[in-house]
Amino acid sequence: MTPESVVVLAGGSGGAKLAEGLQQLLGEGLSVIANTADDVEILGADVSPDPDLVTYWLCGQIDEASGWGLKGDTSTVFDRMVGLGAPDWFHLSDRDFATCLYRRAYVQEGGTRTGAQAQIARALGVRAKVLPMSEQPVRTMVRTTEGSRGLQQFLVAERAEPQIEGVELEGITGAVPSPEALEAIAAAEAIVIGPSNPVISIGPILALPGMREALADARAPIVAVSPFVAGNVLKGPTREFMAAIGRPATATGVASLYAGLLDGMLCDEADPDPPPDDVVTAAAPLLMEGAEGRKRVAERTLDLAGSLIGPQ
Amino acid sequence: MTPESVVVLAGGSGGAKLAEGLQQLLGEGLSVIANTADDVEILGADVSPDPDLVTYWLCGQIDEASGWGLKGDTSTVFDRMVGLGAPDWFHLSDRDFATCLYRRAYVQEGGTRTGAQAQIARALGVRAKVLPMSEQPVRTMVRTTEGSRGLQQFLVAERAEPQIEGVELEGITGAVPSPEALEAIAAAEAIVIGPSNPVISIGPILALPGMREALADARAPIVAVSPFVAGNVLKGPTREFMAAIGRPATATGVASLYAGLLDGMLCDEADPDPPPDDVVTAAAPLLMEGAEGRKRVAERTLDLAGSLIGPQ
Numbered sequence: 001m002t003p004e005s006v007v008v009l010a011g012g013s014g015g016a017k018l019a020e021g022l023q024q025l026l027g028e029g030l031s032v033i034a035n036t037a038d039d040v041e042i043l044g045a046d047v048s049p050d051p052d053l054v055t056y057w058l059c060g061q062i063d064e065a066s067g068w069g070l071k072g073d074t075s076t077v078f079d080r081m082v083g084l085g086a087p088d089w090f091h092l093s094d095r096d097f098a099t100c101l102y103r104r105a106y107v108q109e110g111g112t113r114t115g116a117q118a119q120i121a122r123a124l125g126v127r128a129k130v131l132p133m134s135e136q137p138v139r140t141m142v143r144t145t146e147g148s149r150g151l152q153q154f155l156v157a158e159r160a161e162p163q164i165e166g167v168e169l170e171g172i173t174g175a176v177p178s179p180e181a182l183e184a185i186a187a188a189e190a191i192v193i194g195p196s197n198p199v200i201s202i203g204p205i206l207a208l209p210g211m212r213e214a215l216a217d218a219r220a221p222i223v224a225v226s227p228f229v230a231g232n233v234l235k236g237p238t239r240e241f242m243a244a245i246g247r248p249a250t251a252t253g254v255a256s257l258y259a260g261l262l263d264g265m266l267c268d269e270a271d272p273d274p275p276p277d278d279v280v281t282a283a284a285p286l287l288m289e290g291a292e293g294r295k296r297v298a299e300r301t302l303d304l305a306g307s308l309i310g311p312q
Numbered sequence: 313m314t315p316e317s318v319v320v321l322a323g324g325s326g327g328a329k330l331a332e333g334l335q336q337l338l339g340e341g342l343s344v345i346a347n348t349a350d351d352v353e354i355l356g357a358d359v360s361p362d363p364d365l366v367t368y369w370l371c372g373q374i375d376e377a378s379g380w381g382l383k384g385d386t387s388t389v390f391d392r393m394v395g396l397g398a399p400d401w402f403h404l405s406d407r408d409f410a411t412c413l414y415r416r417a418y419v420q421e422g423g424t425r426t427g428a429q430a431q432i433a434r435a436l437g438v439r440a441k442v443l444p445m446s447e448q449p450v451r452t453m454v455r456t457t458e459g460s461r462g463l464q465q466f467l468v469a470e471r472a473e474p475q476i477e478g479v480e481l482e483g484i485t486g487a488v489p490s491p492e493a494l495e496a497i498a499a500a501e502a503i504v505i506g507p508s509n510p511v512i513s514i515g516p517i518l519a520l521p522g523m524r525e526a527l528a529d530a531r532a533p534i535v536a537v538s539p540f541v542a543g544n545v546l547k548g549p550t551r552e553f554m555a556a557i558g559r560p561a562t563a564t565g566v567a568s569l570y571a572g573l574l575d576g577m578l579c580d581e582a583d584p585d586p587p588p589d590d591v592v593t594a595a596a597p598l599l600m601e602g603a604e605g606r607k608r609v610a611e612r613t614l615d616l617a618g619s620l621i622g623p624q
Contacts, residue, residue, distance in 0.1 A: 043413060044420070045356070045413075074388055076410070077413070078410075080406070080411070084410065084411065086414055094389050094392070098396065099392070101389070102356075102397070104356045119397050123395060124396075
C-alpha cells in the first residue's frame, strides 16, 4: 500500500526539498518535524532556520537557486540596522525578518512555537503541517579546536572553517518532543528520516528525551533517505560533522546513527558503501533537481515505505 | 547675549520642528530632552515615537509633508507581518522598524536607552544630542468615557475619537530624569519648553520626580514657545487634552501648566489670550514653514532667552 499519512524528520536543506516532493504527493497528509536546535535570537528576531526553510520550500517562495532565503526579497531593515551599528554577520532579508518577528511576538503573547509556525505556514498557503520538534530551547554548540560556539556562529560567521571536535546540545535534557510531533508520529502510516545532516539536523530531533522511544513505538515503518549522492554531500559540512563523530560519510555511516530505528533506507544508486543487510535498502538517483526531481525521490521513498507496511 | 548651549524639552511634532531650527543655529550646542511616555512595544519592536521623530527631523530624513515618518520609506516587513496575522493598527515602515529593533537589541544587551538613542542619532548624522527623558518606563494612559487605554491606542487605533476625561502617567513615581538630561539642564545657558502638546508631550517630562526642581535650580532662564498659532492647533488633539484638564487652548492656558518655571514665553502674534505680566512675553509668527520658518522661530526663541540671561 502507499502511505497517505507520513511524517518526515527534516533540517533545512535536503530534508526540506524531500518534504516539498512529498507534499506534491500527499498534500495535507504530510507532517514535517523540523529541527529547532539551529534557532538563534538575533537583531531582536526569533530566528528558526529549519522550520522556516521547510515552510518556504513548501509554500513555493524559496529561492531555489541558492536553496535558502526567499525569492526576490529585499534587505532594507537589516541594512539600516547595520548602518546604525548592529552586527552584520547574520543576514536577515525583510520578509524573513518579518517571519522571525511574528514568531517572537506570537510566543511573547503566550502562544506556542508550534502555534506560531502553524499560523505562518497557513498564511503562506502551505498544505502540509510544519512542526517544530520541541517547545523548549535546544541549542547546538560546536566544539572546535578554537573553543565552543553556537552553530550559526560556526556556520555563518566562521564559514565552518574551525576544525570540529564534537557537538553538544545545550538544553536537550530539559526538552521534550512537542505534543503535536508525538501525535503525528503515533498516527503516521510511514515515517521518513530526511536527507538532512545526520549530526546537526536529524541528531537533535532524535536526541530529544522520549523521541527514539516514540519512533520505536510507532506502528509505521521508518525509512531514511541518505543525504549522500554518489558519495558526495550536496550542501553544507556534513562530511566534517560525520568525521568529527567518527563515522564515514556514506549511507552506512548514516545508518549507524539511526541504528535500532530503521526498517529501510533509500540510498543513492552510486553510494560506495550501502548499509548492511538487516536494513531493507533501495537504490535510486537521489539528486533532487527541480520539482520533478523532488517528486521522483519522494515517490521512491513512499514506494520503499509502502513495501514495509505489513499486517503487524 | 545669545545662548550657545541650549536645552529644549520636546514631543514629536512642534517641539521637534523647533529643535531642527535651533540645531541650524546651535549645532552641537543643542540638547533635546524628548518625552518617552508615548513609547510602546509592538510587533517585537521598542517604539519610541518622540525621540525618533526628533532624530528624524534633526537628520533631515523626516517626511516633511506628513510631519512624521521617514521620507520614501518602504513597508515590506510590516506588510508581511500583517499578512501572517499580526495586528495592523500601528504601522511601522521598514527603516523606522529598524530603529526600533536596534533600540530593543541595544537595551537587551544591557545598554541604556540614552546610549541607544545617541548611537542612532550619531549614525544618522545628527549634530544635536537627543536625550530620552528617563531610563525608566512611563506610559501615558488616556481615561475616556469608554475606559482607560494607552496613548498610542487612543491616538492611532481610535483616532483620538473617544471623549477624554483625564490622563494618567503609569510608572511616573518610579521614574527619574536620566543623568544625561539632568546634566544638560544644569549646564545649559537657556532652557526652552518646545511647542509640543503641553499635556501629553511636555506633561510627562515635567512630571518626572525631580525634574521641576532641576529646572528651577538651573542657572538658565526658561522660556516656553506656545504650541498655538493664531489660537489654533497645527497638529494633534492638543485642544481636547487641554479641555480635559480644564485649561483654555491658549498661550495663557499653556503658561498656567508651566507656572513657577517660566521666565519668558514666545507667543504667536495672533494669540487671543497672551499670558499675564509676570512672564516676559514676546510675540512672533510661530508658523514654522520650511527650514527658514523653523530657523526664524528658533532665532526669536533664542532672542527672548538671551534677553533674560543676566548676571545672576
